[in-house]
Amino acid sequence: MDFSSLLVPALLAVTALVGMGRRVDVYSTLTEGAREGLSVLLGILTPLVGLLTAVYMFRASGAMEFFAQLLSPLLVKIGIPPETAALLFIRPVSGGGALAVGSELIAQYGPDSYIGRVAAVMLGSTETTFYTIAVYFGSAGIRRTRHTIPAALTADLVGFVAAAFAVRLFFY
Amino acid sequence: MAMSWVWTGMIVLSLIFGIRNGTISDVGNAAMEGAAAAVELCISMGGILCLWSGVMAVMKRCGITDLLSRLFRPVLQRLMPNACRDRETLSALSANVSCNLLGLGNAATPLGIQAARRMAQGAGGTATNELCMLVVLNTASIQLLPTTVAGVRAAYGSASPFDILPAVWLASILSVLAGITAARILSRFTK
Numbered sequence: 633m634d635f636s637s638l639l640v641p642a643l644l645a646v647t648a649l650v651g652m653g654r655r656v657d658v659y660s661t662l663t664e665g666a667r668e669g670l671s672v673l674l675g676i677l678t679p680l681v682g683l684l685t686a687v688y689m690f691r692a693s694g695a696m697e698f699f700a701q702l703l704s705p706l707l708v709k710i711g712i713p714p715e716t717a718a719l720l721f722i723r724p725v726s727g728g729g730a731l732a733v734g735s736e737l738i739a740q741y742g743p744d745s746y747i748g749r750v751a752a753v754m755l756g757s758t759e760t761t762f763y764t765i766a767v768y769f770g771s772a773g774i775r776r777t778r779h780t781i782p783a784a785l786t787a788d789l790v791g792f793v794a795a796a797f798a799v800r801l802f803f804y
Numbered sequence: 805m806a807m808s809w810v811w812t813g814m815i816v817l818s819l820i821f822g823i824r825n826g827t828i829s830d831v832g833n834a835a836m837e838g839a840a841a842a843v844e845l846c847i848s849m850g851g852i853l854c855l856w857s858g859v860m861a862v863m864k865r866c867g868i869t870d871l872l873s874r875l876f877r878p879v880l881q882r883l884m885p886n887a888c889r890d891r892e893t894l895s896a897l898s899a900n901v902s903c904n905l906l907g908l909g910n911a912a913t914p915l916g917i918q919a920a921r922r923m924a925q926g927a928g929g930t931a932t933n934e935l936c937m938l939v940v941l942n943t944a945s946i947q948l949l950p951t952t953v954a955g956v957r958a959a960y961g962s963a964s965p966f967d968i969l970p971a972v973w974l975a976s977i978l979s980v981l982a983g984i985t986a987a988r989i990l991s992r993f994t995k
Contacts, residue, residue: 639966643949647862656865665861668910669854672952673846680842686814688838692830693821695814726807735845735956743962752957752968756950757975761943768939769931771917772924779990780936787944787983794978798971 679728687718687732712796715747719754724761724788731755749803753795758788849955852965856951860906872902883941883984884923884934893922897938907947916942933991937984944983946976 651658690696696718704714712720716737722729734755741747761784769777822831863869876898881888888894896919903912916938923935931939950972958965 637964637967639969644859647859647866650866651862654866656862658862661862661865662858664858666854666858668861669850669857672857673850673853676952677842677846680846681839682811684842684845685835685838686811686818688834688841689818689822689831690814692834693818693827694825695817695821698821722810725810729807729810731952731956732842734953735960736841738956739841739960743957743960743965748957748960749968749971752950752953753971753975755956756947756953756968756972757945757979759943759945764943765939767913768917768920768942769935772920772935774920774924774927774929774931774935776930778931778936778994779987780931780939783936783940783983783987783990784943786986787940787979790982791944791975791979794975795971798974799968801974802971 676728676731679726680732683726683729683732684736687729687736690718691736710793711800712792713747713750715741716751716754716792716796719751720792723754723758723792724785725763727760727763730760746799746804749799750796753799754792757795758791761785761788845956845959848959849952852955852958853951856907856949856954860908860949860951863906864908864911869899869902869906869908872905873898876901883937886932887919887923887934887938890922893919896922901941901946904942905946905948907949907951912942933987936991937987940983940987941980944976944980946980947972 648658651661687696700714700717703717707714707717707720719730719733719737722733734751737751738748741751743749743752761781765777765780765784769775769780818831819828822828873895877888877894880894880897880901884897887897896915900912900916900919903909903915920935920938923932923938927935949966949969953968953972954965957968
């Protein structure tokens with residue numbers, strides 16, 4: 633029995649028990665909350681249609697391979713599998729785009745393959761940097777962002793390298 | 805607007821490479837396949853996404869966000885001492901971090917914005933060191949359960965969609981630490 637197979641059932645049971653203990657209407661809170669998932673799903677459906685179309689075309693034309701090969705010596709040097717090159721570029725710019733590129737990698741190489749896992753960990757451990765910066769500074773009325781963008785992109789880059797490293801560490 | 809450039813660029817490059825490599829008929833087919841794949845993916849990951857949104861809602865109702873908030877106060881007070889002197893900013897900040905941890909993006913963003921607005925008062929449109937830190941913390945997501953990714957993995961038949969969790973946590977922690985360090989170091993060179 634490993635940690636991750638225990639995690640899901642245990643988390644569900646503990647959440648339900650703690651909820652019952654605190655007199656929370658667990659079931660109706662669950663179903664109400666599930667509606668939030670539906671709106672997330674609706675929100676990503678249309679961007680995914682647009683972006684997966686572009687990603688499929690890009691890959692089928694051979695352009696993806698061309699650019700990945702261009703970058704591959706550099707990426708290999710820092711321990712990132714070159715197949716994920718497109719994901720690195722789209723991740724800070726577009727959440728939907730990253731999901732499209734990432735899920736395409738997961739579909740193509742398999743969710744339990746090295747590439748599939750690295751893509752998943754990259755998606756799970758980074759954010760849509762430029763969108764976040766725009767939302768926060770936009771609403772706070774900040775025009776001079778100083779070192780925010782370089783610092784945030786450093787975090788992203790380290791996140792990508794760490795994703796590949798962590799997958800090798802835990803799985804291979 | 806940035807995405808319009810990216811999208812147009814990808815489509816035009818696909819056309820050019822398709823003609824050059826003689827793969828243009830594949831490119832046409834791929835456009836149709838991509839759109840269909842998007843809907844298929846959404847349908848197959850819909851269940852897991854809804855389930856976990858529901859579980860997160862129960863956790864929130866149980867007070868786990870408050871517990872996490874209390875846990876993060878000391879850390880935030882060290883990272884953003886000036887902002888945390890203001891009680892309201894501190895509570896918005898800690899709630900922002902704990903909602904991010906639970907993957908409640910829709911709840912986290914308004915809280916973070918509330919904190920950012922208070923912190924920006926009197927800054928005259930220039931980001932202070934602490935504001936940069938707040939945004940860097942929010943761009944380097946730390947998520948305990950990356951449910952969307954797990955949903956994608958499940959949709960494509962992963963044997964154990966959540967088995968990437970330890971790897972996600974490690975990568976997130978390293979990325980956040982790098983962001984904090986970079987923000988600290990770079991703040992000395994920018995005015």
